[in-house]
Amino acid sequence: MTDEALDDLLSQPLADVADDGFSSRILAAVTAAEARRSRITIWATALGALCIAPFLPLREIGAIMTRTGPVLANSLAMSIAAAALILTFSLAQRLRE
C-alpha cells in the first residue's frame, strides 16, 4: 500500500452519527442539573440566613433605616446611582438577548 493510499484511507472523515435524540437528552440532563443546583443554592442561602438572623442587631438596623431612609430618598447622589444601576442592568439584559 502506498503512502498516499494509506493517507487517503486514514483521512476519510468519521462516519456521521445521527443525533437520534442524543442532544435533547443532554439538554434535559443539563437543565435538571441546573435546577438541582439552584435549589441547593436557595436552600443553603435560606438556611444560612436563618442561622445568622438571631445574631443580627435588627432593632439597631431598624432605627438607622428610619433615620437615614428619608435622607437617602431625597438625595440627588442616590437618585443618580439608582438610575445608573437601572441603565446598566437594562443594557446587560439587551446584550444578553
Next chain:
Amino acid sequence: MGGDELLIRKAVAGDAAAFGLLVRQQQSKVRGFLRRLARGDAALADDLAQETFLEAWRKIGQYRREGSFGAWLCGIAWSRFLMELRRRKEEPVEDIGDTEGSDPRSAADARLDLEKAMARLAPVERAALTLCYALGHSHGDAAEILGLPLGTVKSHVLRGRERLRTMLETP
C-alpha cells in the same frame, strides 16, 4: 463574531439552550471519535459522550479560546475514555490491542478493513491517528487533546500508521 463564538459566549454565561445547540453541532464528531476509541462499541461510546458533554457544561467556564471548541471536547472525551479503561483495568493505553480477529483484508470494504485494523492498535495510537487524520487536527492540537508531548504524539502517529499498513497489507 462568528455564530459558534456567540453560542460559546452564551453557554459560558449559563445559557443552557446555547449549550444544547453546541451539543447538536459537535455530537457526531465526539461520538464518532469515542466509537473509534471504543472499538465500535456504540453503547459505551454514547455513555462516555454523555459524560463528556455533562462535564463540558460543568467546566465550560474553564474553556480557553486558544483551540477549537471541538478540540476541547475531544480532550474531555479522551480523559473520560482513559478513566473507563482504568476502571475496567483492560487494554493498557500504550499497549497494542487485541491481535486476534478476522483478517482485515477479508472484508470487501476498505473502510471496514480500516476500522478492524484500527481496533487492533493501542488506544493512544487510535486516538492520535483519528485526531490527526480523520478529524484533521494538527499534531500540536492532538498533543494538547491527549495531554502528551508533541514528540510522543508524532511517534504514536508514525508507529500506528506503520502498524496499520502492515495489518492492511498482510493477507
